Amino acid sequence: MKNSLNRELSAELLKEKDYKPFENATIGNPEIQRTAPTVRVSTGDGKLVDSIADVVKKTLKDGMTISFHHHLREGDFIFNQVMDEIIKQGFKNLTLAPSSLTNVMNDKVIEAIKAGVITNITSSGMRGSLGEAVSHGLLPNPVIFRSHGGRARAIENGDIKIDVAFLGVPNADRLGNANGMEGDAVFGSLGYALMDANYADKVVLLTDNVVDYPNTPASIKQTQVDYVVKVDQVGDPDRIGTGATRFTKNPKDLKIAKMVNDVIVHSPYFKQGFSFQTGSGGAALAVARYLRESMIDKNITASFALGGITTPIVKLLEEGLVNRVMDVQDFDKGAADSMKNNRNQQEIDASWYADPDNKGAMVDQLDVCILSALEIDTDFNVNVMTGSNGVIRGAVGGHQDAATAKMTIISAPLTRGRIATVVPHVGTVVTPGESIDVLVTEVGIAVNPRRQDLLAAFKQVPGLPLMTIEELQQKAEQIVGKPKPLEYTDRVVALMEYRDGSIIDEIHEIK
């Protein structure tokens, strides 16, 4: 069967898992019955546990769903310690449901899969050796990839039922009041982890910093926590800002960032009180710099900046150019450190950030959003999940969610090495073309034909290099040539959920 984007889907698999094929990006006004955890009542005394081994023994059973957060990204020291103990104790058939997986976790996940400890995974993404292994069929069941908003939705409606959440925190008191703002492993917002704390049946905090009771502000509350485990070190906050969040010095990236800024400034959305999300990755970070200059020039301030937050965004807040920073995750230590001192940097959970199934998420109020792409096709569908070789090497993150902005800009180089970014058909659709309004590459800007209003506005601007997306695709093809078609088996190794829970694409095993 095919969904509305003409992506071939396994009818059998969809039926087995009770999934609908993707139709469109409209959410509408359904009524959703939320779910809630089972709570083991206590006075709160006796939550302190000596060792990870003990708490794993106390909480886990075969077949359960376990979760972790990825706020410490490549600086996380918790995941491997806990998973190591779970493997040692010989649990089987677990579902791993973290907010995302980073490279530092890969070896341990692969070990757990090989040992039959992990048999199912749902995540925002995976990269490196784990992506390779899963793409080659290591995991017995298909991974389910969900956006940050999609994960929040799934947790809230029970599609993901977390039995035990293992959450690393830079501080906690003996009852579990905790935040991300103080201690050696400060990572700022606990945005994704707040979902786990609120909905998991059992919540285990792991910290290197047990502080006096009561610990406030309490992003995670004692009413949510079952156990507090003292560990040697939660993580290395200096390694939050690696990987997808490196700051660019690449002239091509800077050129794109400048063009992205031109698009924003000449759009109807650049006005007093506008809002934006720049995100992480490549050129996106540099946009904040150019945008700052434009805002000062035009005497415009923003009502809010959203999303994964970086130091340049926090600087805008400090300068008064941005009124509020709505912070679901901090992409570097500077942004993380800022949250403690700036009351206008508001911690938000993943539901508030992006859950499509609630009474309004921040992304629904977003004017301008800049996102990246591994590939974008002539229908403006975007792939941020699989590489040109078909291997899993990315993450949905908030891509599908933030793309609901009034103007979503994809910022990407036309080609990367010998690989085209603009292609006839993306390997994997993560975000549907109907959500994407503008593509900015270093050679030209393409506006989605659905947005004739934007096209008309940009045509008035001298010097904006407007092109069709077909022209950009052909330019890319002229540079790098036509790639050989990829070869896959019939086996589905991953299902790509759209944020509403429908299936927007599937990923097959590499032949």
Add this chain to the structure above:
Amino acid sequence: MKNSLNRELSAELLKEKDYKPFENATIGNPEIQRTAPTVRVSTGDGKLVDSIADVVKKTLKDGMTISFHHHLREGDFIFNQVMDEIIKQGFKNLTLAPSSLTNVMNDKVIEAIKAGVITNITSSGMRGSLGEAVSHGLLPNPVIFRSHGGRARAIENGDIKIDVAFLGVPNADRLGNANGMEGDAVFGSLGYALMDANYADKVVLLTDNVVDYPNTPASIKQTQVDYVVKVDQVGDPDRIGTGATRFTKNPKDLKIAKMVNDVIVHSPYFKQGFSFQTGSGGAALAVARYLRESMIDKNITASFALGGITTPIVKLLEEGLVNRVMDVQDFDKGAADSMKNNRNQQEIDASWYADPDNKGAMVDQLDVCILSALEIDTDFNVNVMTGSNGVIRGAVGGHQDAATAKMTIISAPLTRGRIATVVPHVGTVVTPGESIDVLVTEVGIAVNPRRQDLLAAFKQVPGLPLMTIEELQQKAEQIVGKPKPLEYTDRVVALMEYRDGSIIDEIHEIK
């Protein structure tokens, strides 16, 4: 049938409502399945509604359960406006489930009951004309009185299913992000209302102060709110501090307060890092003054002060004598105003404050608690609900909840006018004697025989007027004589829940 306190209960009524009789104050470690609201999904636009009439029409149906908070106490302007409109539109058979009812609401509740609009009530309490009317049989069904913690429990497990919550707030943005800290009607903590915001199917905010989006800090979040209604005036914060929260100048009250302080200071709990709740009412407020002097004298600071918060408590925080104020409600404007500026004054919801069915409430960590009483009997059972004439004229509040403190002190005059406070049997048991450790009156101090450890400690203290509670009861009787027994009908007008949901007593119609 009788419960463990020998209180006669209607077996038929308990069976009909699936209630258990009270056994004891121990909660234990049951597993509780939490409940969750049904959410009507939207982008969050279009929440602003012009009038109360419109929002009542959009949300209400016959037979529903509606709720309000009482944070503005006698200064509330919301309840009457909304209820007036509900009566006008002719809805029937509603259950009224506010966090509590204050005198300013009485006329409108009586009108609604007479019109058949309200047929069931659950509340923390009721006073004045409404208490009189209900005691004389006005309401067709028994009121269910619940403590603040008991209400949180009932909301979280579905015993109270709120269909529509009408919540007055001093500020909100157009999507419903709101707090209690800014605006003309500042009342500080939204502690009780946070339960309604989190669990009601439909949440309506009413505010006189629609502020720029996004409004932070957001105690109530846009993800919880369906409608925002602009009204002329939410309330008068100068009238929060009236009624049960007046500051005493009465010499007898001051004497009791001094004795309460002596008991605290000479107890084993008065040590570095101790915690306490003073509450509101009569002498309790004055205790904070004496306690301050003792803390300075002995160079002791408290880890936290809990509960309904007053200006004297906030001053202790400012002086560094208290490390954290854990604030479920502010009893006066000074305390309310302070929350905005002092990050160590932490807003907590009613569940965190006192819900017995969670993973640890603040009350479970409380060392010392001072509570008031209308009556206390020789078994140390306390009545804060019915007067000596049998009429409903009080509120459970956090009484049952905070009484779980390691040392709970009842502070009360031996007699009030021609009425004894210490009696052979209280008219209505609200808090069981097993929770009460010490009674302090102006003529003597009685220690619960269950607490031989405390008795032994206090015997070492020269000048503490220790007596048995029977001696105090006899002294009271010598002063005021034996009252005539009250006469009731067989009809039950109210059920008194213990915080665990069992029935600790029932209140009968006055003959």
